[in-house]
Amino acid sequence: MSRIAARFEQLAGRGRTALVPFVTAGDPNPEVTVPLMHAMVAAGADLIELGVPFSDPMADGPVIQRATERALARGVSLTQVLEMVRAFRAQDQDTPVVLMGYLNPIEVMGYASFSEQAGAAGVDGALIVDLPPEEGHDLITMMRDQGLDLVNLIAPTSTEARIAKIGQVASGFVYYVSIKGVTGAAHLDASTIADKVGEIRAQIRLPVGVGFGIKDAETAGQVARVADAVIVGSAIVGRIESLADTPERIPESIAEFLGGLRAAIDVADGVGHGSTSR
Amino acid sequence: MAIHADNSHASRMEPGRESAYDMPDANGHFGPYGGMFVAETLMYPLEELLKAYEGCMADPLFQSELDADLRDYVGRPSPLYHAERWSREVGGAQIYLKREDLNHTGAHKVNNTIGQALLAKRMGKTRIIAETGAGQHGVATATVAARLGLECVVYMGEVDVARQEANVYRMRLLGAQVVAVKSGSRTLKDAMNEAMRDWVTNVDNTFYIIGTVAGPHPYPMLVRDFQAVIGREARAQILERTGRLPDALVACVGGGSNALGLFYPFIGDTEVAIYGVEAAGDGLETGRHAAPLTAGRPGVLHGNRTYLMEDDNGQIMETHSISAGLDYPGVGPEHSWLKDSGRATYGAVSDDEALAAFHHLTRTEGIIPALESSHALAYAHTLAATMRPDQSILVNLSGRGDKDMHTVAHHDGLVL
């Protein structure tokens, strides 16, 4: 069983919702990322989304755009991101890591080469913003050969027919983008999320994560009531940005923030504050 | 003229005489190029756009409205002009200019914005957005938005805002909001990123008028079809004038819309050589250029797979050209296909060569061309010199140079 499937099965067995933080690899510098990943796991992260910097992040709002620019200024490449995952895996064999980014760095590396190297580094999947199922066939096949999941996005504009189409290729989990917009944009509306997640569950038998617009403990708790995973990006990246000049403080500060989210999710899950040891 | 009303796929059958050319396929692919590489949020809106477009193409009412606008508002057909004095000076082939510079708003861009704005109206959209480089597409979009009473927001890189001041002011006069984009290289590609972000956010009421044959399917096809009026007219005009097809076509390639507009109706005419001209900027060898077809390699950007200027890590590189309209690291996917298939040949012309051609046409023919178009003129000059006087070259004069006065003056050490 893949690490992603194992993790969701384990959580489901305990009635818990996954907390999934997103950080841009190499932001604000490459040395921070691996210690930060470990700190996030210690603070209650169940799966980590690691952003691969790309020069033209079309689906990202200003916060993640700036994180990308900081990482690119340090020359962070896809190859280096894979190295970071390899370093993380030396100490953590259980927490799934999903890369999130855009297709072009993978195109240039080559689909086969990427799949092999990512698999060998200990990556568990990839979420490629600009790769809808219509264009994904070749990459999905090669990733699957290496035991990697290609995680698909579902949007508020996804029709029933599109959800069905996505269900045919999706693996690992699916990611419901809760708002029309870029990362870090508007506020989420928990009631419409519940309806859409219901629609997704009617057609797809994979865990459903929800992201975009989750900014604090309150929204994390709301989403935890309907989703299998709560995905938090810009709220974390914004905190990293404010500490860019004192990077040594980043792991502790982010861990503290995640701790608050974790507690809210636990309350929503009905497992109570800190009542379950992890 | 315009797109035949009685056949929903007429536009794809036009290029020629007994042409087997039938691109793109149903998924928007031109061989390995093109496609729909966008976030899931945009997939359904793109499906809707395709449906609306196919509906309009099959609707005689839409066609007659489009034809009337192109005639009465844009001023079509644009003339075909035999540049006799210039041809004589070159001493080779006869050079004919397709005068897109005489269109309302001064470039070919309006052919496309008229079409897409009618489409937006049909789809009930109330808000128009666009990206622009030189500002020509922004002006052409602001113009049609003003006419139809639609809200209009134009994204433009901060660098371009500075070098195309006059067009920024024109857009504002027309009632558009011009947003200076400060991210990335602050040029056309970043303006396109920002327009995509806006579209994803406001997709319910907003129509994104892409200005060239790039972006996700169906844009490359749709923009080509709206621009193909250039080639259809030119083909009929030159046949009438000279009794035969031209020996060569030449057009500048930024995203590639004026070029494809000219080329498309000739694709099946295999005896006609096709040349696309990219911006070599400071020179290809300097790396400071905007010539993905000539010096780049395939990748995925802005919704399609095509030739790009990118580094070994897949990051898009900054480009350079004296002409803002050519300053783009990608190119429409159909050009990538035409290059690989060998049907078209692509070359590049430097800033200095384009400037020389700019001055040359101005002095010999009394026509001040856009700097973008000047790249095509420079290439045509060299090509014509290798040909015989009984041969002919058809050049797309895609726009007029009014917008470039400051740039040229600055280059000559003057401040206007």
Ligand SMILES: Cc1ncc(COP(=O)(O)O)c(C=O)c1O
């Ligand atoms: C006059 C003119 N020609 C050419 C171009 C390049 O665009 P395309 O390659 O799509 O024709 C522009 C773009 O702004 C333009 O203004």
